[in-house]
Amino acid sequence: MSIDTKSDGGRARARGMGLAAVRGLALALISLPGAVLCFVLSLVSLALIPIGVGIVTTPWVLTGVRTFADWRRVLAAEWGGVRIPPAYRPLPKGANPWTRTFGMLRDPATWRDLLWLPVDMTAGFITALLPAVLLFYPLEGFAIAAGLWRVLPDGYWYGFVPVTGQASAFGAGALGVVILFFAHFLTTPLLQAHFRLTGAVLGSNQGELTERVRVLTETRRDAVDTSAAELRRIERDLHDGAQARLVAMGMDLGTIEMLLDKDPAKAKQLVAQARRSSADALSELRDLVRGIHPPVLAxxxxxxxxxxxxxxxxxxxxxxxxxxxxxxxxxxxxxxxxxxxxxxxxxxxxxxxxxxxxxxxxxxxxxxxxxxxxxxxxxxxxxxxxxxxxxxxxxxxxxxxxxxxxxxxxxxxxxxxxxxx
Incomplete structure (x- = not known):
């Protein structure tokens, strides 16, 4: 049982290493061109603002940068478990290019995106590529030790080992074993480091707090408006329902008081009518209370x-x-x-x-x-x-x-x- 457990754990770790290496390689090969393209287009578009062209192009370029950054946020959450909440300020709908351009440029999240692009092209690229290097580079050392050294050009180096013959080829294989040993422990953490680096640059507690304050302000205003509307509804229901019935009951009771001696039969009919009115008023009050806070809920x-x-x-x-x-x-x-x-x-x-x-x-x-x-x-x-x-x-x-x-x-x-x- 213990042997099977260790075997399953080893296979799971190997799968994790392979997955981290493949994901890191994909990030390095796909995100580097994307980051370079976004960064260059952003610089060009911002430089064209003084002559007016950038006023039109900058919103589109920055929207593309945000889309690229949001895609990396999704990967950070799904592949690395690192949550990087966006904190972009909302832009008014239907705004003209001038408003959109300077609205985006006044947003601190825009400048965090632009700062992140060169970081992602350098340190981000290296931390994404290293997991794949640690896992796949030893394969070359093993191939050299198996005989590949014979077809290599003179002066070939594998890492810090100069490959000149079979002995040095075995040294390259030994170095590959050492690298694979470290890959066993570092592949997944290095990919995690890549996503944490992304989160450190793209994320902002201040931006998240600002967005939180904005949302709470809006919901508080909505709550006040809802409460005011609810109070008006209660007032209207009381005025048109129970209050009107109670006023009618008071008038009926006054009439009954005058008819008790003169016309007892009529007074008796009015008493029955007042009793029905009181029952209806009580039912309406119960419905009103149920609409405010149902008794069964309490x-x-x-x-x-x-x-x-x-x-x-x-x-x-x-x-x-x-x-x-x-x-x-x-x-x-x-x-x-x-x-x-x-x-x-x-x-x-x-x-x-x-x-x-x-x-x-x-x-x-x-x-x-x-x-x-x-x-x-x-x-x-x-x-x-x-x-x-x-x-x-x-x-x-x-x-x-x-x-x-x-x-x-x-x-x-x-x-x-x-x-x-």
């Missing part, structure tokens, strides 16, 4: 509240809840109303006849997925219910993702960072 938590929502749906639904505790009340409320809005959209617009709802909590993140078998085509856009859900979740640093190809199915995923009590 008493039994998010899981049971979502189950109650599903029971009221006119289509078949399946709810799966894996929550070991309760989140804070504001988070539960945001999640509840977000799910409610998604379900309403699915029933009204998707034409679905079955809905699946999944709630679970992993890695300090409340994850909610709502899937329907409707017609699909849902998008997050201005004026849509999904945009409102995104703003609601953004108040709590949550995110919304929608997968809805034409013909369905539609999957809406919501994530909210929170801890369960």
């Amino acid at each position: 008493e039994r938590g998010l899981g049971d509240a979502v189950r109650a929502l599903a029971l009221r749906l006119p289509v078949a639904s399946e709810v799966n809840v894996e929550l070991t505790g309760r989140a804070e009340a504001p988070v539960e409320s945001a999640a509840y109303f977000a799910v409610s809005e998604v379900l309403t959209n699915a029933v009204k617009h998707a034409g679905a006849d079955r809905i699946w709802i999944d709630l679970h909590h992993t890695n300090s993140m409340l994850q909610i997925t709502v899937t329907d078998n409707g017609r699909g085509g849902a998008v997050i856009g201005a004026g849509s219910g999904l945009a409102g859900i995104e703003r609601r979740l953004g108040t709590f640093d949550g995110v919304l993702a929608v997968s809805s190809p034409a013909g369905g199915p539609t999957m809406v995923t919501m994530e909210l960072p929170c801890a369960l009590s």
